[in-house]
Amino acid sequence: GQNIDQPTEMTATEGAIVQINCTYQTSGFNGLFWYQQHAGEAPTFLSYNVLDGLEEKGRFSSFLSRSKGYSYLLLKELQMKDSASYLCAVHSKANQAGTALIFGKGTTLSVSS
Amino acid sequence: DVKVTQSSRYLVKRTGEKVFLECVQDMDHENMFWYRQDPGLGLRLIYFSYDVKMKEKGDIPEGYSVSREKKERFSLILESASTNQTSMYLCASSLAQDINEQFFGPGTRLTVL
Secondary structure: OOOOOOOOOEEEEEEEOOOEEEEEEEOOOOEEEEEEEEOOOOOOOEEOOOOOEEEEOOOOEEEEOOOOEEEEEEEOOOOOHHHHEEEEEEEEEEOOOEEEEEOOOOEEEEEEO | OOOEEHHHHHHHOOOOEEEEEEEOOOOOEEEEEEEEEEEOOEEEEEEEOOOOOEEEEEOOOOOEEEEEHHHOEEOOOOOOHHHHOEEEEEEEOEEEEEOOEEEEEOOHHHHHH
């Protein structure tokens, strides 16, 4: 089966750094995505990793190790507006016909002042 | 900017009713997806489509069907709505099979009474 694990909840304070981990076991791997979802809104794209290593984009970075089936999203200089759910998703084989994104259950991050 | 729109933000239906959820994207994307999102369960793939008139089952297709008569439009159909189909329904699209960044619509909160 396909499985993506990430912590359910995390808390942090403004200005801090937080790392959200994601481990996966999937049928094939064509890349890993991180999405941000604020309450009541649609997910929005944050980052994409297909090769091992770190991808940096402003305050957000994402890391991938394909051999370990592991990724993390690093958020620096946390702001209150970063309070949201963060979804890890793997582009993998969905069925005999093709591929789709398989999502983890999401990590709800609460940032306090 | 890619725009994915869904026909309703909120919908209330009765048990046994036939329900249509419409999704339209304006960027000529080949792939379209329907998910439902429930607390503690994350995003689960219902159906997806790679081309007009093509459809593939996702993880939880039971109780649903889909229609893709035009490239820009992907409809989700609940033949006979049940209370356990009360959920947030999210539509997404992506450019092609090997380019899987997905763009999400705003979601439809469906309540079945």
